[in-house]
Each structure stands twice: as C-alpha cells, then as structure tokens.
Amino acid sequence: MTWELFWRFAVVSLLAFGGGQAAIPLVERIAVHETRWVGPEDFSAAVAFGYVTPGPVLITATFIGYRAAGPLGALAATLGVFLMPWFLAAAAARLLKRLLHHRWLQGFGRGAGPAVVGLLGVTALGLARQSFVHWAYPVVAVLALILAFRTKIHPVFILMGGTLVGVAFGK
Amino acid sequence: MTLLAALYGVASELPAVGPAANGLTASVLGLLLSAAYRLGRANIERPLTMTLTLLAFAAGGIFDVSAALIVVASGLVGILCLAPAAPKEGDR
Numbered sequence: 080m081t082w083e084l085f086w087r088f089a090v091v092s093l094l095a096f097g098g099g100q101a102a103i104p105l106v107e108r109i110a111v112h113e114t115r116w117v118g119p120e121d122f123s124a125a126v127a128f129g130y131v132t133p134g135p136v137l138i139t140a141t142f143i144g145y146r147a148a149g150p151l152g153a154l155a156a157t158l159g160v161f162l163m164p165w166f167l168a169a170a171a172a173r174l175l176k177r178l179l180h181h182r183w184l185q186g187f188g189r190g191a192g193p194a195v196v197g198l199l200g201v202t203a204l205g206l207a208r209q210s211f212v213h214w215a216y217p218v219v220a221v222l223a224l225i226l227a228f229r230t231k232i233h234p235v236f237i238l239m240g241g242t243l244v245g246v247a248f249g250k
Numbered sequence: 251m252t253l254l255a256a257l258y259g260v261a262s263e264l265p266a267v268g269p270a271a272n273g274l275t276a277s278v279l280g281l282l283l284s285a286a287y288r289l290g291r292a293n294i295e296r297p298l299t300m301t302l303t304l305l306a307f308a309a310g311g312i313f314d315v316s317a318a319l320i321v322v323a324s325g326l327v328g329i330l331c332l333a334p335a336a337p338k339e340g341d342r
Contacts, residue, residue, distance in 0.1 A: 121258075190325045219280070244276075
C-alpha cells in the first residue's frame with residue numbers, strides 16, 4: 080500500500096496543472112473512489128486541514144496517507160506528492176524553464192486545465208450529495224463560495240463557521 | 251498534518267462529529283466551487299475547452315473513468331488542437 084500511495088500521489092503531482100487546488104479533484108477521485116483509502120468525510124477533513132495548515136493545500140496527501148496506512152503511509156504520500164515537483168524545481172530548473180515554454184507542454188496544459196475544472200464539478204457534486212442533509216448546508220456552501228470569492232477572509236474562518244453551523248443544527 | 255490526522259482519527263469516533271463534519275464539508279464545497287470558478291475563467295475560453303470540461307465531468311461523474319486518464323486524454327487533445335503554432339523558419 081505504501082508504494083501505491085507514493086506512486087499515485089507522484090502521478091497527481093505531475094498532473095496538477097493549475098496549482099495545488101487543481102489537484103484536489105484528482106486526489107478525491109483516487110483516494111475516495113478508485114482506491115477507497117478514505118471515505119468522503121475523511122476527504123473533506125483532509126482538504127479542510129490542507130486549507131487550515133500553512134503551505135500548499137496538497138498537504139492533504141499526508142492526511143490521506145496517514146488515514147490509509149499510518150505514519151509510513153503519511154511519509155509515502157508526502158514524498159510522492161512533493162518529491163517530483165521538488166526535483167524538477169531544484170535539479171532541473173533550467174531544463175524545466177525550457178520545457179514549460181515548449182508548445183506541446185503548453186498545449187497539454189491548455190487541454191488538461193478544462194478537464195480539471197470538470198473533475199472539480201464531479202467532486203463538488205459528491206460533496207453536496209454527502210453533506211446536504213439539511214437545508215442549512217446548501218446555504219453554508221453558497222455563503223462559503225461568496226465569502227471565498229468576494230472577500231479576503233482566510234479559509235480557516237469560513238471552515239470554522241461552517242463547522243459551527245453543523246454543531247448548532249445537530250444534523 | 252500527521253498529528254492532525256491522528257487527532258481526527260480519535261475525534262471522528264465521537265457522536266457530535268457527524269453534524270460538524272456536514273458543516274465542514276459544505277464549507278469545503280464552497281471553497282472548491284470558488285476554486286473551480288477561478289480555474290474555469292482561466293481555462294475555458296472557447297467551445298473546445300468547454301467541451302473538454304463537460305466530457306471530463308461526464309467521464310468522471312457518470313462513467314467513473316480514472317481521473318488521471320481523463321486529465322492525460324484531455325491534455326493530449328490539447329497538444330493536438332490547442333498548442334501554440336510552431337514558429338516559422340523565418341521567425342527563429
């Protein structure tokens with residue numbers, strides 16, 4: 080399992096066209112649906128902690144790795160998701176700069192980007208199905224969307240607000 | 251993060267966590283939709299890119315196709331149809 084955590088997250092890191100948030104649907108499809116390493120609720124918690132903790136949101140890999148296979152799983156997932164970008168940035172910076180301007184890689188990014196948006200839609204639909212058990216939760220989701228989009232409130236406060244609404248309604 | 255994951259493992263057994271998790275999930279959903287909007291505005295500019303988005307949504311959501319496969323396939327379409335034109339000999 081640790082090897083699988085490593086290589087699957089390495090693939091995710093290579094396909095994260097558009098930054099860390101663009102990789103979230105890939106992580107969700109792989110960790111929740113394809114391998115069933117974690118359940119949908121664990122995934123939400125992983126993403127929430129990814130927003131809350133400093134650094135890239137892809138640190139969710141560490142959380143998922145731990146939930147799937149303990150400390151060794153956390154290590155494997157973290158190495159998988161960060162090793163390749165680190166290697167490319169550190170050891171192959173010059174080559175990478177030239178590669179990023181290559182028209183094929185630019186074309187690949189232009190094709191992969193829209194697919195990531197479509198997959199984000201699938202992830203969002205799954206989260207809605209899971210959490211909309213009371214009328215308050217669609218309201219929470221819309222409010223979170225507006226706050227994230229229109230204000231500079233840190234995501235941690237948005238997440239805390241949503242959690243408190245859940246506790247208050249008790250459903 | 252490892253510590254948080256361990257603490258979550260213990261806390262998720264408590265009965266009060268269910269409603270809190272629903273609220274947390276709903277707010278995560280809002281944050282992801284905002285990310286989707288930003289990414290969409292940057293990436294969906296023409297009918298082909300909109301088609302790729304819809305195809306990815308259908309492939310992932312309805313047909314359960316592997317996410318990595320969807321991204322790679324869409325990227326290959328991008329190489330074929332969306333790559334910038336090769337510089338002409340005279341431009342070099």
